[in-house]
Amino acid sequence: MARKQITINRKQQGVLTLRTILLVFTGSLLVTLLVAVFITSFGYFRGYVSDQLAGHARDGATAIGLSLSNAIDGRDPVASASLIDAVFDSGRYLSISYLNHQNEQIAGRAITLSDVGVPSWFRSLAALPLPVAEAEVVRGWSRLGTVQVISHPGRAYQDLWRITIGLTTSTAVLGGIGLFALFVLLRRTLSPLHALETQAQALGQRDFRKRVAIKSTREINRVTDAMNQMADDLGQLFEGQARLIQHLRRVNNEDSVTGLASRRAFDQRLKVEVESEEKAALGVLMLIQLADFSDYNQAYGRNEADRLLLRVASVIADFVTFHAGAFAGRRTGAEFALFLPGVIPADAGVWCRQLVTELDGVYADLASPMDTAVHAGLAKTREGRGARDLMAAADEALRNAQGRAESGCHLADPEKDGHHNLETWRVIISQAIHQQNLSLWLQPMVNEGRLMPVYHQVFSRIESVEGTLKAGTFVPMAERFGLIADLDRLLVQRVLERLAEFPDQPLAISLGNASVASEAFRLDLLAQLQQADSLGHNLWVGISEQTIHHHRTAVGLLVRALGRLGVPVLVDRFGVGGVPFSYLRNLRFQGVRIDNSFIHDIDTHEDNRFYLDSVVAIAHSRGVKVFATGVETAAEYSVLCTLGIDGAMGYHLGRPFAADNQQTGD
Known part of the structure; x- marks a missing residue:
C-alpha cells in the first residue's frame, strides 16, 4: 500500500492544481485585457500629443511667414533674423529656418534635442515624430522664400510620460485588485476540494470520521454531500462488522x-x-x-x-x-x-x-x-x-x-512450595533493574510469502542465582510491585541498542499495563524514541487489549504520539480483553496480534476459525495487519495461511533464541 501511494505521488509531481489552472487562465485574460487597454490608451495619447506638436509647428510657421510677408520686409536679412530670434526665444521650438529659393538659409535658430525631463528609454520607446511645418514668404506677387519650423517635443514627452505613469499605475492597481479578488473567489469556491481530498485520504486509511462542512457552489455541494454520505455508510458498515465480530467472540468464547x-x-x-x-x-x-x-x-x-x-x-x-x-x-x-x-x-x-x-x-x-x-x-x-x-x-x-x-x-499440596516469597521476588527484580541485568531473546514472526521475518518478538530474561528467569515468571510480580515501568525502560533501551547494531531487523516489544498508564513512562519512552530517530520505525510497540480497556485515555495519547514519530503500534493479546472491536476506528493501530488461545487447535475449532476469518477481513479493510502467536503445528499454520494472516509465530515456525548469539549475517 505504501509503495503504491509513493508511485501515485511521483506521477502527480508537476501537475497543476485546478485552482492554479483557473487562476492562471482567468488572470491571464484579465492581464491581457488590461495590457490591451493600456496599449490602446497609450497609442491614443501618443497620437494626440503628436498632433498637438504638429499643430504648434504649423501655427508658428504660419505666424512667422505672415510677419515676414507683411509686417517686416522679408528681403532684409537683419530684420528677418531679429523676427526669428524673437519668435524662437518666446516659443517652444527646436529649429526655425528662413530659406531662399536656392534653399540657402537667410536667417534661423536651432537647438539640439537633449534632456527633455523623461527617461531616455521612454523617449526611445515613444519616438514622437518631429514634423517640419512650412510657410511661404511673399511680397506682393513675388515669392521670397520659405519658413521651416520644427516644434520642441520636450513638453509633449513630459505630457506623454505623465499619462503613461497614470495608465501604468491604474492598470497595476486594477490588475492587482482583480487578481486578488479572483484568488479569493477561487479559494472560497474551491475550498471544499481540499477538504474532500483530506476526507478521501482518511477514507483510504479507513478513517470514516472526517466530514466536509464547507459550502460552495451547487455542484461542489452535491459532491461533498455524496462524500459525507459515503463516509457515513462506510462507518456504519464498519460498526456493523465490529458488532458482528464482537458477537462472534462472545458466542464462541x-x-x-x-x-x-x-x-x-x-x-x-x-x-x-x-x-x-x-x-x-x-x-x-x-x-x-x-x-x-x-x-x-x-x-x-x-x-x-x-x-x-x-x-x-x-x-x-x-x-x-x-x-x-x-x-x-x-x-x-x-x-x-x-x-x-x-x-x-x-x-x-x-x-x-x-x-x-x-x-x-x-x-x-x-x-x-x-x-x-x-x-x-x-x-x-x-x-x-x-x-x-x-x-x-x-x-x-x-x-x-x-x-x-x-x-x-x-x-492442594501446601507443603510443596518451591517459589520465592514476595520479598525475595522484590529483591530479585530490583537488583536486575539496578544492575541492568536484562537479556533479550528473539522469536521470529514469519510470513509465508517473505524470505525474512516480518519482525522478531522480544522476550526478556533475568539472570538469578537459581538460573535464568523468563518474563512470564517475573513480569506479573513486577506489575504487582510497581516495578514494571522501570523494567520496560530498560527493555526499550536494550532493544534500541540492538536496532542500532542491526537496523534492518525490525523488533517488537510488549509494554506492561502500568507502564502505559504512567505518564512519566510515556514521556520517557517518547524521549528515547526521539533520540533514536529513524530506528524507531523498525520497532513495533505492543499494547495489550486489556490495557486498552482499562486505560483508554492513556493508550490514546501514547498511540497518537507514537504515530507522529512513525513508530508502528499493535494490539497485543487481541480477543481476550473483551473490548469492542470499534476502538480501531478511533485509534490508528498498524497491527493486531491474536492471542494464543484462539490459535490452539484452530484446525479443528470451526468457531475460532470463523471468528479469525472475520477479524482478518475487517482488519485488512482498515489497513491493519493481523498476526498470530502460539502456532505449534503445521495444521494450525496451514489454516492461518489460508485465512490470509500477515504473520505467525510459534514453536512450529521458530523457537526463541538469545539475541547475543545471533551473528551479523544471520
Missing part, C-alpha cells in the same frame, strides 16, 4: 449466562498460560462452587438461578479487574474457575477467603431461608504440571473443601 469465559475458552487460555514456554509462570488456579445449587434451581426456578449466577459472575469479574493478568470462566452449573498469574499461594489463600465470604453473602441473601455454602479449591503451578494436572489438583482441593459443611478454601 463467553458463557451465555454469566458473560465470563466459556469452559472451552478458559481451558484453552489456561493451557497457554501454564504450558507455553514463554508464558509458563508461577500462579494459582482457583475453583469455586456454590453448594446445593441444584436445590436452589428447583426451588426458585431457572430464571432466578440464572440471576444468581449473574450476580456471582459480577463479583468474580470485579475481583479479576483488580488483579493484572487474571481471568475467570464458568466451568459448569455453579462452578467457576479463576487463574491468578504471578501470585504465591499465601496471598491466593487470603484473597480466596475474602472472595468466598463475599460470594457466600450474595448466595445467602438470594437463597434465604435455604442453608448455603461456597467452597473453593486452590492449586499452584509448578514445573512439569500441565493444565490438565493443575485442574485435577484444584478439583481435588475443591472436593476437600466440600468435605466441610461451612464455606471455606483448601489449598
